[in-house]
Amino acid sequence: MHKRKKKHRQQHNPGIAFQEPNASLHLETRPEGAGLAIAFLGASGTVTGSRYLVDDGETRVVVDSGLFQGAKDLRVLNWAPIPPDVADVGLVLLTHAHLDHSGALPRMARLGWNGTVLCTRATTALCELLLPDSGHLQEKDADFANRHGFSRHQPAQPLYTQADARLALELFQTIRFGEWHPIADGISARYHDAGHILGAASIELSWKGRTILFSGDIGRYGDAVMKDPVPPARADYVLVESTYGDRRHEKVDPTTTLGDHIERCVRRGGTVVIPAFAVGRVQSLLYHLSRLRAAGRLRDTPIYLDSPMAINASELMCKFMDEHRLNRTDCEAACGVAHYVREVEESKALTADTNPKVIISASGMATGGRVLHHLKRFAPDPKNLVLFAGFQAAGTRGAALVAGAKTIKIHGEYVPVEAEVANLTMLSAHADSDEIIRWLGSLEQAPRQVFVTHGEPTGSNVLAKRVSEELGWSCTVPTLGSWSVLA
Ligand SMILES: [Zn+2]
Numbered sequence: 001m002h003k004r005k006k007k008h009r010q011q012h013n014p015g016i017a018f019q020e021p022n023a024s025l026h027l028e029t030r031p032e033g034a035g036l037a038i039a040f041l042g043a044s045g046t047v048t049g050s051r052y053l054v055d056d057g058e059t060r061v062v063v064d065s066g067l068f069q070g071a072k073d074l075r076v077l078n079w080a081p082i083p084p085d086v087a088d089v090g091l092v093l094l095t096h097a098h099l100d101h102s103g104a105l106p107r108m109a110r111l112g113w114n115g116t117v118l119c120t121r122a123t124t125a126l127c128e129l130l131l132p133d134s135g136h137l138q139e140k141d142a143d144f145a146n147r148h149g150f151s152r153h154q155p156a157q158p159l160y161t162q163a164d165a166r167l168a169l170e171l172f173q174t175i176r177f178g179e180w181h182p183i184a185d186g187i188s189a190r191y192h193d194a195g196h197i198l199g200a201a202s203i204e205l206s207w208k209g210r211t212i213l214f215s216g217d218i219g220r221y222g223d224a225v226m227k228d229p230v231p232p233a234r235a236d237y238v239l240v241e242s243t244y245g246d247r248r249h250e251k252v253d254p255t256t257t258l259g260d261h262i263e264r265c266v267r268r269g270g271t272v273v274i275p276a277f278a279v280g281r282v283q284s285l286l287y288h289l290s291r292l293r294a295a296g297r298l299r300d301t302p303i304y305l306d307s308p309m310a311i312n313a314s315e316l317m318c319k320f321m322d323e324h325r326l327n328r329t330d331c332e333a334a335c336g337v338a339h340y341v342r343e344v345e346e347s348k349a350l351t352a353d354t355n356p357k358v359i360i361s362a363s364g365m366a367t368g369g370r371v372l373h374h375l376k377r378f379a380p381d382p383k384n385l386v387l388f389a390g391f392q393a394a395g396t397r398g399a400a401l402v403a404g405a406k407t408i409k410i411h412g413e414y415v416p417v418e419a420e421v422a423n424l425t426m427l428s429a430h431a432d433s434d435e436i437i438r439w440l441g442s443l444e445q446a447p448r449q450v451f452v453t454h455g456e457p458t459g460s461n462v463l464a465k466r467v468s469e470e471l472g473w474s475c476t477v478p479t480l481g482s483w484s485v486l487a
Pocket residue numbers: 096098196217
């Protein structure tokens with residue numbers, strides 16, 4: 001086990017002014033004399049902001065500490081004070097690197113938190129890419145707001161900076177899958193493969209004779225790139241994600257479907273813009289594209305990966321060979337299928353280029369990043385195709401486009417949408433409703449209680465109904481800020 005040094009704690013900027021000074025998360029008080037209890041501090045009624053607190057009155061552990069993303073009323077919650085129970089906690093168990101699970105850790109570090117973050121090696125490697133980049137984006141947003149006078153708060157401050165992200169990374173400690181990590185007397189944690197992205201885990205928390213299982217984000221069964229999710233054999237309490245709790249992915253071959261969509265667009269002289277999550281989705285897309293090339297398809301269609309973050313994350317695939325299904329040859333072929341675009345000038349040249357091509361760029365829900373420039377340029381022309389490859393959270397440009405919006409607002413301008421828009425959810429990194437039921441069903445006996453989290457209300461409610469009716473298990477959908485006693 002590798003323990004990072006916890007040195008060099010810097011004095012935090014004393015001049016921090018919060019951009020949303022009134023933001024607050026309504027948090028119930030812990031039930032009196034509750035014994036073991038859990039608080040749902042995020043990802044309840046929404047797919048983002050994952051954060052749960054387990055507390056038995058003596059020991060407290062937090063699982064995940066993610067950013068709220070999507071609609072503004074959710075995003076302002078990122079500015080809410082960290083609940084005191086969380087600020088005091090010594091340990092955060094991190095399921096995986098995606099920012100909606102890890103992205104509030106730099107915020108905690110900025111506010112002086114200096115506990116330990118426990119996660120797998122690949123999660124650490126991905127967080128080393130994602131967290132400083134997130135800090136950089138926060139700084140850029142604050143700077144942009146200041147230069148254009150957007151902010152009601154002068155000067156606008158970032159939620160956190162790159163330096164705060166580096167402080168947070170100093171707190172990381174790694175654990176192997178399957179290994180028990182002792183936390184306190186009678187309390188320990190074990191990580192299981194969740195199959196979602198590199199390093200992603202479900203976390204089993206053994207707590208003085210009771211077991212609480214956090215699904216994290218559950219991957220697909222039979223995915224071409226990632227391994228199947230494997231939960232432990234039993235648990236007394238289960239928190240299960242429900243991103244696609246009300247949906248089934250189409251049972252079609254993702255490689256063929258992707259190829260058909262791209263070829264149709266290229267035949268009419270169009271450009272395919274694929275907004276993709278830099279970590280996870282991009283690597284799967286590259287693999288499917290390399291299979292198409294190997295089958296003699298898309299030979300004359302240039303493919304560009306326009307995201308430095310996604311390029312770096314793709315290179316990590318070949319570093320963590322035992323965490324996915326690809327062999328070295330396939331892995332290298334996937335990484336070699338696209339022309340990597342790192343420089344801004346080259347990205348701008350790509351936006352100006354009218355030849356048929358494929359551009360993969362972040363962010364995956366079109367909430368920011370270089371993909372916005374491509375959407376601005378290519379969305380107004382009906383011969384182009386905007387192809388999504390994953391879940392689009394409510395309130396994002398991605399969700400609006402998939403729902404058929406005729407205009408979207410980018411950088412303060414209204415952009416008409418005439419391009420074809422498609423969402424290939426079978427390329428998603430998330431289990432669908434049937435796969436979540438399969439994952440739960442592999443537990444050898446009924447848990448005492450299932451908590452359905454990490455979904456929009458319909459997804460969570462539909463899944464909860466399936467768990468009650470098909471598995472016959474006791475199941476609830478907790479509300480944001482509520483506590484449940486684990487009797
Ligand atoms: Zn995720």
